[in-house]
Amino acid sequence: MIELDRAGRSFKVKRNVVHAVRDLSFTVSAGEFVGYLGPNGAGKSTTIKMLCGILTPTSGRVRVAGLDPSRRRTTLARRIGVVFGQRTTLWWDLPLRDSFELIRHLYRVDRAAFAARLDELTETLDLGEFLRTPVRQLSLGQRMRGDLAAALLHAPDVLVLDEPTIGLDVVSKASIREFLLRQNAERGTTVLLTTHDLGDIERLCRRVMLIDHGRLAFDGTLDDLMATAPDQASLEEVVTRLYTGTAR
Numbered sequence: 605m606i607e608l609d610r611a612g613r614s615f616k617v618k619r620n621v622v623h624a625v626r627d628l629s630f631t632v633s634a635g636e637f638v639g640y641l642g643p644n645g646a647g648k649s650t651t652i653k654m655l656c657g658i659l660t661p662t663s664g665r666v667r668v669a670g671l672d673p674s675r676r677r678t679t680l681a682r683r684i685g686v687v688f689g690q691r692t693t694l695w696w697d698l699p700l701r702d703s704f705e706l707i708r709h710l711y712r713v714d715r716a717a718f719a720a721r722l723d724e725l726t727e728t729l730d731l732g733e734f735l736r737t738p739v740r741q742l743s744l745g746q747r748m749r750g751d752l753a754a755a756l757l758h759a760p761d762v763l764v765l766d767e768p769t770i771g772l773d774v775v776s777k778a779s780i781r782e783f784l785l786r787q788n789a790e791r792g793t794t795v796l797l798t799t800h801d802l803g804d805i806e807r808l809c810r811r812v813m814l815i816d817h818g819r820l821a822f823d824g825t826l827d828d829l830m831a832t833a834p835d836q837a838s839l840e841e842v843v844t845r846l847y848t849g850t851a852r
């Protein structure tokens with residue numbers, strides 16, 4: 605479902621070249637739920653932007669649902685849902701329901717399919733109480749649930765999440781995690797999750813990829829990841845060792 609073959613992306617900054625992502629190869633199969641970890645500045649957001657076609661790779665090849673994201677961005681938009689936890693894709697002054705209606709038009713979702721999907725998402729994400737509330741009046745947790753619904757209204761095959769639980773309290777996090785697990789298990793949605801919250805990884809991901817300085821530093825199961833450190837180490841300790849290079 606997601607395929608990177610020696611993908612790279614660099615940026616020219618004044619006279620220097622920043623290699624945000626280099627020589628990155630991995631495959632995510634349909635139905636997988638994969639955690640994508642890495643320290644600040646490792647290249648996670650750059651990877652995600654290449655996956656949704658916002659950035660074109662400067663080398664190598666990227667495919668999502670068989671499509672070249674930067675060339676087929678509009679076609680791909682029907683197959684992929686993206687949530688950037690730090691930013692909203694909703695219209696700030698509009699009631700949540702109106703944002704969803706605009707998204708229905710943008711994605712040309714059939715009216716009946718949209719109504720059914722919205723009912724389902726309203727129930728599973730518990731949106732009923734604030735569907736008529738302008739987005740700017742929503743709490744962070746409510747807004748995040750709205751953003752998740754917006755990313756899934758067109759029933760995409762792939763969901764890419766960039767820090768979807770950032771700033772949320774434990775109860776809101778738990779309900780979003782529960783929702784994502786169900787979305788993956790019941791609908792078979794492929795999920796790539798970027799997060800600095802290791803609780804998200806422990807609760808949701810069987811497979812973990814770790815990127816550091818733009819390169820893939822680990823790709824395996826959560827158990828394999830834990831096995832890189834001595835017994836009894838917590839996930840936080842394991843990841844810290846990898847980030848600081850003591851395990852390499």
Ligand SMILES: Nc1ncnc2c1ncn2[C@@H]1O[C@H](COP(=O)(O)OP(=O)(O)OP(=O)(O)O)[C@@H](O)[C@H]1O
Pocket residue numbers: 615616617622623624642643644645646647648649650651
């Ligand atoms: N548009 C840009 N122009 C120049 N440099 C960039 C640009 N976008 C990203 N970079 C650089 O590329 C590197 C990777 O950045 P990226 O945002 O992908 O990291 P990240 O892993 O998402 O980090 P964080 O966890 O802090 O969000 C960083 O050194 C960053 O400064």
